[in-house]
Amino acid sequence: MKVAVLSDIHGNLEALEKVLRDAESWGAEEVWCLGDIVGYGPNPAECVRTVRGVASAVVMGNHDAAVVGEIPLDDFNSEARKAAIWSRDHLAPEDIRYLESLPKKLVKGDFTLVHGSPRHPIWEYVLSHSVACASFQHFDTEYCLVGHSHIPLVFQLQEDGTCAGGALSPGNELPLEGYRWILNPGSVGQPRDWDPKASYGRLDTERRLWEIVRISYPVEKTQSKMKEAGLPEKLIARLNFGW
Ligand code: ZN
Numbered sequence: 685m686k687v688a689v690l691s692d693i694h695g696n697l698e699a700l701e702k703v704l705r706d707a708e709s710w711g712a713e714e715v716w717c718l719g720d721i722v723g724y725g726p727n728p729a730e731c732v733r734t735v736r737g738v739a740s741a742v743v744m745g746n747h748d749a750a751v752v753g754e755i756p757l758d759d760f761n762s763e764a765r766k767a768a769i770w771s772r773d774h775l776a777p778e779d780i781r782y783l784e785s786l787p788k789k790l791v792k793g794d795f796t797l798v799h800g801s802p803r804h805p806i807w808e809y810v811l812s813h814s815v816a817c818a819s820f821q822h823f824d825t826e827y828c829l830v831g832h833s834h835i836p837l838v839f840q841l842q843e844d845g846t847c848a849g850g851a852l853s854p855g856n857e858l859p860l861e862g863y864r865w866i867l868n869p870g871s872v873g874q875p876r877d878w879d880p881k882a883s884y885g886r887l888d889t890e891r892r893l894w895e896i897v898r899i900s901y902p903v904e905k906t907q908s909k910m911k912e913a914g915l916p917e918k919l920i921a922r923l924n925f926g927w
Contacts, residue, residue, distance in 0.1 A: 686711050689869045689885035691718035691799070691831025693735065694747065695725025695771060696873030696923075699882040700734055702901040703872050710886060710897075716792065718831035718869070719745025719799035722783070723764065724919050725873050726909035728771040732779045744786035745799040745831065746806045751775065752784045755806065763916040770915060793889065796823040800832045809833045816866055817847040827865050829885075834871035836883055836896045840864070851877065852896050860892040867894055874919075880926035 688707035693700050707715065717739045722728035724747070735742060747764070749755045751772045757765045772780075788805040790797040801808035801815065802822035810816050810830050816839035819828065839849035841864045849866075852858060870883025877883075881898035888894075903923050910920045 685713050685889045687714045687716055687887040687889060688712040689716050689718065689829055689867075689887050690735075690739075690872050691869050691884075692720040692745070692834050692871035692873060693717070693725075693731050694720055694871070694873035695722050695728040695731050696882075696901075696906050697725070697727035697730045697734070698903075698906045699873045699899070699901045700731055702899045703882050703884045704734070704738060706897065706899050707884065707886075712886070714741070715739045716741040716797060716829070717743070718797055718829055719743045719786070720747045720831065721745070722751050722768075722771045722775070723747030724767045724915075725906060726913050726915065729775050729779050731873075732775065732782060736782055741790050741792050741797055742786055743790050743797050743799055743805070744783065744788050747771075748783045748786060749806055752780055754784070759807075763918050766916055767919060770913065791825055794826045795889075796825045796828045798828065798830055801830060802828050810839065810866055810868065811835070811837070813839070813847045813849070816849060817841070817845075819866060820847070820864055827860065827867065830866055830868050831871070833868060834874060834876035835868065836870035836877065836885070837868040838894070839866040852894075854883075854896045854898045856895065858894045860894055865894075870896060874923065875926040878926050880924060
C-alpha cells in the first residue's frame with residue numbers, strides 16, 4: 685500500500701493542498717497525519733476539514749492539544765501561544781470536537797503513529813541518537829512514525845542495541861531493511877531544516893520503501909493571509925527560510 689505521511693501542517697492550506705495533489709499523482713492510497721494540523725498558520729479550520737476528509741489515520745499534536753485546552757498554553761513561547769489562541773478563535777465547535785477526539789498513539793499494521801515520541805507522544809522530540817534509542821523501547825511494532833521536530837530524520841536500531849541515523853535528503857528511496865526504524869516526514873506547513881518547501885513522506889508498505897518529497901507552494905500567499913490575520917511577524921518571516 686502507498687501511504688502519504690504528513691505531519692505539522694500548522695494551518696498552512698497552500699502547502700497542504702500542494703502536498704495532497706502530489707500525493708495523489710504519486711498514487712497514494714491512504715493519507716496518515718502525525719498531528720499539529722493547527723497552530724502558526726492562517727487556515728486552521730480549512731486544514732482540519734481537509735485532513736478530516738482525506739486522512740485514514742490521525743494523531744494529536746501538541747498544538748492541537750493546546751488549542752482544545754488539553755495542555756496549558758503557558759508551555760508555549762509567546763508567538764506560538766498567540767497563534768494557538770488565534771487558531772482556537774477561528775475554529776468551529778465541530779472542528780474543536782474533532783481535534784479533541786484524536787488519539788495520541790495509533791497503530792496501523794507494522795507502524796506506530798505518534799506526534800512527538802512513542803515515550804511522550806505530545807511533547808518529546810526525537811532528535812538525538814540517545815532519545816531515539818530510548819524510544820525503541822516504547823513501541824511494539826517494527827516501525828514508528830513521528831513528527832514534531834519539523835525535520836525529516838530517520839533512526840535505526842542496530843542489532844547491538846545502538847542507534848544510527850540522521851537527516852534524510854529528498855529523492856532517495858530508503859529501503860527499510862534490517863531492524864526497526866523511526867521515521868519523520870518533516871513538516872508540511874512550517875519546515876525547519878532551511879528548506880522552505882513543504883515536506884512529506886512517501887511510504888510503500890509492500891516494497892518497504894520510505895522517501896522524502898519536497899514541494900514548492902505559494903509561500904507569499906500564506907504570508908499575506910497571516911499578515912492580514914495579525915499573526916506574529918516572526919512566524920510569517922520564518923516561512924521564507926524554512927526555519
Ligand atoms: Zn509542529
